[in-house]
Amino acid sequence: MSDIATTLGEPIAPQPSPLETGRRDLAVAGQWTLFWLKFRRHKLAVVSLVVVALLYLVALFADFIAPFDPNAANARYTYAPPQGIGLFLPDGEGTRFAPHAAGLKMEIDRVAMRRVFQADPENPVRVGFFVPSAPYKLAGLVPMQRKLIGSLEPGKPFYLLGADRLGRDIFSRVVYGARISLSIGLVGVAMSLVLGVVLGGISGYYGGAIDTAIQRVIEFLRSVPTIPLWMGLAAAVPLNWPPVRTYFMITLIISLIGWTSLAREVRGRFLSLRTEDFVLAARLDGASEARVILRHMVPSFASHIISVMTLAIPTMILAETSLSFLGIGLQPPIVSWGVLLQEAQNIRAVSQAPWLLFVPGGAVVIAVLALNFLGDGLRDAADPYSR
Amino acid sequence: MTDTPDAAIAPDAAAIPELVLEVRDLQTHFENRTGVLKAVDGVSFDVRRGRTLAVVGESGSGKSVTARSILQIVDRPGRIVGGSMRLHRQDGTSVDLAALDPRGREIRAVRGREIAMIFQEPMSSLSPVHTIGNQIEEALGVHLRLSGAEARRRAVELLSQVEIPNAAAAADRYTFEFSGGMRQRAMIAMALACNPSMLIADEPTTALDVTTQAEILDLIAKLQREHGMGVLFITHDMGVVAEIADEVAVMHAGRLVETGPTDGIFHAPRADYTRMLIRSARKLEQKAEIRLDRPARTAPAAPLIEVRSLSMTFGKGPTPLRAVDDVSLAVAPGETLGIVGESGSGKTTMGRCLLRVYEPSSGSIDYRRADGSITDLVTADRRTLKDCRREIRMIFQDPVSSLNPRMTVAQIVGEPLYVNGIAKGRELDERVSALLAQVGLEPAWRERYPHAFSGGQRQRIVIARAIALKPRLIVADEATAALDVSLRAQMLDLLIRLQDELDLSYVFISHDIGVIRYMCDRVAVMYRGRIVETGPTDQVCDDPQHGYTKALLSAIPRPDPRERRLHTRFRYTA
């Protein structure tokens, strides 16, 4: 407690803190270590981090993971139910390890206009891992000729999670859908975030006329019902744009409307932070306005921003379903979870093919929950005051 | 009100007054995943009827936790893990508070009814959205089952008892409409609502200036006499202890290091820590030793900064508040100018005007740059102002709020160096380490966040930031108010030494005349925005001219129980 070098002769003893023996690791830890130590304590957040990472890996390596092209239709297996996967097969005297999907028998019922499927236990479909496939480029770069999982008996049905009305593999579609839903959606959220923080920040920091103006704009944007806005703006997007760009544009449009609530909250925080001594101190240190705002003020409500963002992501994914409902969403052949959910939006799917609904629905729920709990964990970890 | 003072508690009674609370081996721990914090570690003491037990000790030593433990209102994850706290009632029964369920009916019956508490932070301890009256009536409703009208009458009565003017109207007002002192008094009224047999007062006067503090202390003493309450009084101000305590308990690091009658503690301390405490308290009674050693100043140099007829008003409309009113003063290079005055007299505002944090409404601030040129800060343009602000630095009144909780100490201290482009990368890191070492902080701790430091350490971080740019003048606003005496003395010494080393001038704002006497060459007394008296420190302290200065000096409690004098103080009415 006494070997501190000072330039001033007799040193002042650092404050004794014998009480704090237990929490020394936290107290002296560097900021990233501290962050990680705290984050790790939030079990659910760690699990969520893994889930989110997995989801992104799936999206990145969709070509490798999905057994089929998401748009490959197959007339024989429209509305085929999920076959699931089994690991062991009876074999002569006992059972042996043989991953397989339950067999399916198909008949056409022409009166009711549908295909009728029956489980066919006699005829399981052998499944293999790292099976050869048509050549493709992984993530658009690495040439590959193998897929993670696939049927070893081509020609037999292989629909892990069922097929849709065109006999397309739902599993593959959900895997590919993750790409759009987990990327462009987030871009929109990020856009709202930037706009919200910047405009809310300006409004709260400078106050006065510019504040009044921004407040009016926000009030105005909030008071226009969103659907006509979407429809009007979406209709103004040129027709000859490729689908992804069109959709990206629409996402931007949604986020142009979505920033307002964040901006209002940010403004409130700024109003109260602006008079805080530490902000004043930063100004007296000679920091520029931008630095004062971004480096000193914004981090103070990082936790709030995180929670707003985690709530915004499902809204974004779902806004896309609403857009599809209105006919202004993604155009085929692009798939996203929103498109899948929209396609499940009919009585036929609800009553006779519920997997069309549960599979993409489950994906959205898992992503939303994981992102939320991850957000919770990040928020707690980012807060130096939390226990 | 109903009970008359008991003969048994008269000060001259030979018999030891009956016990109210008997605390034995209290242990309160904060558990978290990384370990256990033993905030209170085996504390034992007694509180008697009509007597005051003062608890002193450094910041963070467990005083507040002890107090909260008694009512079982320690915040999670705090938990009472051992010991007993026996409450003796006048009907002869007694109950061990430690054994009660913290959410149960029994402990609730004790809280507010038998043991009441005044909290440390009066500003935030009252609900922002309920009227003061409502909050006082609540206790009456809960414990005495008074009807609405009756409770209200009693609440008004209590408010007038604590000398809140126009109590009936005040009861309908909200917390934020009350000044700090009024809030403190409202808290006291609330605590006294049900005539408790014991009062816990946790630093009830830290936020107040000496004159107001004196009044509050008077009030508590009066009520204690009238109701025969036992009082547990937590403070770090040895003067107050000397003034009011019958017994003193000294805490250090979660333990009691010494307990005994007040006189004994002050004049025959046994524990090392107590001795140091008393020594520091005494030391702050006089001029700093370091300053005594300084060579006498030669002919007065041209002033570094000269303020003329500075005024500053808050608010517009018909009754703007003139927070600074026609103030003129000057500071010579290497000199320390003290500003004293009661709370709200405009000291902080004046200090901030010097850096033009607030825009003065009139007057001039002539600042002599290092090259000898003179700049009027009131009219300076942005660039000049920015340059001047590198030379004039500020130490904020409240170290906690002036440190960004989300930046590490290295970032905070390095900020002025970084944004002014003086250093970055490795060099910045080295400079920061050197600065921390200079103010006596372990450079290895620079990656920690401010919350991981004690109050005194935080104060030093603020100082490190202030000296980072090698300033010529530091405006130090109550730089030591939040510290306990021993720390305070160390801190002042540090500032004085820095002054010698860097040839600094200080504008030293404080409401504590002791600190001023210790630290300053000259002193200006502020009262309601005006400077009422200026002069060399010794002259002002020993021979005050203005009535207000006299009142101020007389209200300062001396850290010696043999010199109690509060009841003899002057009152100044303008």
Add this chain to the structure above:
Amino acid sequence: MLRFILRRVAYMVPTLFAVSIVAFVIIQLPPGDYLTTLMADWASGGGAVEMGTVEVLRERYGLDQPIWIQYFYWISGIVTRGDFGISFELNRPVTDVIWGRLGYTFLISFCTLLFIWALALPIGIYSAVRQYSIGDYVATFFGFLGLAIPNFLLALVLMYVTVSYFGTSVGGLFSPAMVDAPWSLMKFADFLAHVWLPILVVGTAGLASLIRIMRANLLDELHKPYVTTARAKGVSEFRLLLKYPVRVALNPLISTLGWILPALVSGEIIVSVVLSLPTTGPMLLRALLAQDMYLAGSIILMVSVLTLVGTLVSDILLAIADPRIRFQ
């Protein structure tokens, strides 16, 4: 207070003008106009489209004029005569057709609001008080489930279940037998039997965010010193909770009250279509699709006005609830 209200009302005027302009512009953005719709209608009847007739009609409806002139006619009609123009498709003045629907819209939005609050507040409080407990996680889970399922899908599934397992008539706000009946207890019961579905569907979407906001706000307040002060007075935990932290935590919620309305109205549009409710939703959607512009513009304008009024009311409520704001 009065001044505050007056100032806010004065601010509303330019906002409303902006809304009216934007409403008018966005409904014109999609190519074509009402006559395009008319032609599509003709075509779907197997009839020939007489372009001459279309041109004459376009002139008659003033659709051949530049957009600002159309806007000027519309807005000056509103301002000077309270005339919102006519609905081309319904062939009636807009004012005749929207009031009833606005009524139902706000009835449903209001009920939904009550539903959300009635559920979100207790759950949010529980989640905050028992932070990180099983119950907290369960509440979070179901809240987000509601958030993650598209409204119309939920509506569809619920309708399907209701029809398949309970056999009751779904869609609309009344069963066919009750539509014409005058208001009576029976009709009210019938109304309740229908209205729960939209309320539930629209409500679940808003539930999660309100739970999270309540939880976060309350967590901020729960450990404030004034709570401890109250506890030290001997107030019971439950009463304490409601009187102090919940009360303060509610304020931010109150201030967003007015904002929930347009969200509900927007969220309600698609649900109303799926459930065929007599609200503004389907009418607005149809008007937008048909480019029945005065109708669409007027509905948007009305909803905006009510939103602005709602915001004003919530600001006033907030001022009443929070003395710090009242006295500013």
Add this chain to the structure above:
Amino acid sequence: ADYRQAPMLDAKVADGSLPAVAERLPQAPFVETLIDGPGRYGGNLRTTILGGGDQYNITRTIANETLVRWTPDWTKVVPSIAESVDASPDAKTFTFKLRKGMRWSDGAPFTADDILFWYEDVFSNPALTPSKNQTFTVAGKPAVVEKIDDETVVFRFESPYGLFLQQLAYGQGHAPIIYPKHYLSQFHEKYNKEGIPALLAKNPSVGDWVSLFNSKVSPNFQPVYWQNLELPTLNPWVLTVPYADQDRVVASRNPYYWKVDPAGNQLPYLDGITWAKLDDVQLMLLRATSGELDYAFRHINNSTYKSVLYDAQEQGHYRLMDVADLPANDATLILNLNVQDPVKNKLFNTKDFRIALSHAINRQDIIDLVYVGQGSPAQVGPLPEHELYNQRLSDQYVAYDPEQSKAIFDRIGLDQKDAQGFRLGPDGKRLTITFMVADVFGLSYPDIMQMVQQYAAEVGLDIQIRTTDRARLNSMWYANEQDAYIWNCVGGRAEAYTDVRCYMPFQKADIFFASKWADWYADHSKGEEPPAPVREQMALYDKVNEAVTDEARLAAMKVFLEKAADNFYTIGISRPMPKYALINRDIKNVVEPIPITGNLWHPAPTLTQWYFDRPAP
């Protein structure tokens, strides 16, 4: 004769507010031929329309009264409102004899004056009728109508118009008989110049008498027509709840309806009709499955929903019946031969390009997927069971032959490809055709287009899909902005004579593969002159119109279709399969399958004889 009426009218007749049934009927009422036999009065038919914009579903249900009509099996044109009709041998003059004593639904007499009111004051009034309906014009010249006596009117044309009676028998022939003079003349400037200002004052939303008049009645059964409860009609049911803001539309029996069954029972049998106005198809389905609909056809007849409806037949107490909604082709790729882009214009007009695209498509696969194997690969052409069937027209280029397709593309100069393997146009840029797709007719066009997109990609052709709604598609094709779109094509049976829009540029509605040529055909001063083969075909169609006898008409039409096969304008995918409708199990006297087409409305032609075969409650 001895006539009987529905019991619901007895009370009114008894209290004198309604004349006796014999007085309400014309002297010679139309005697309906019953399908099963005499029915029973009573009952209310519950059906549905989809939100706003579906007023044609009302029209198709109850408004099908014309001077002459098609027999329910769609084979012959017979008199209807007219008691008899005479065509002159040169196909220029048509004389209609009306039924004496026939009345509007409010009891006022219906006479030649009403038709003349239409002709003189509506049809010939440029303000009310800026452009003339094609049914009543030939070679750009409108008909001249004359009144002979109260029961006789004559329509005269300048050129031969052999198809006039056929045209008139379709729903679109309603114009002459929807204008009750006694009611509408009050809104007409010519008849009530003084009274109109007062009427306008009462109704501020209309500015002049034309708007006023148009707000009371509308040709083509625009929404206005179904909103005016006062308007007298000749329909079997009259509105009691208008098509407006309410969530349903209700019609109730017309006591003056002029048809009887062979036993002398005044038709219709059904007391009333209720259309639930539902905003969403899924809700329609649910209502159907829960037994809340007695009849439904449009919107729910998507092949996807059939199995849902099939499963719920018992629960919903309905059955699914076949509907002969048999156009020439169910899904047709329509390239815009007048597309503005010069590169595409040249290519689209190359017949080989169209042939190559046609060979690229695996029609059977599409049929298997989307239509569960029902239907057969075919181009646009009259159906095999019809007299106009032309095998070459129907079957040319339907083979799935990607290799041949590629070869043709290569041959016509599309042999350059880009990195992704897509063919470059002559301008060196990737050739991208944007197909507009609307989700209409329950035919899963988006799904079909997605498959077409893949087939095209396989032969190196880049097709982009844009889903849109019908109205936007409309606005595009009227402005000639589309590259291409997918639609169905009429002309599978009798309407091939009158409605040749899939066989020749013939601007009528919703088939636009060459709108500028069609404009030219209608009026040589407009549009763009088509190339010679197209002009020759147009001349052939004029010949069809000149024919007066059925035989001559058939012969001329066959020649015309041969030429259509040569020109090969559009690319058909599938010959239609019968659609289905949902009908209450108790309803009798239903033609099965009901023939339906865009012009031949349903179930109106036989709805008056439908009845519920169940004991009265």
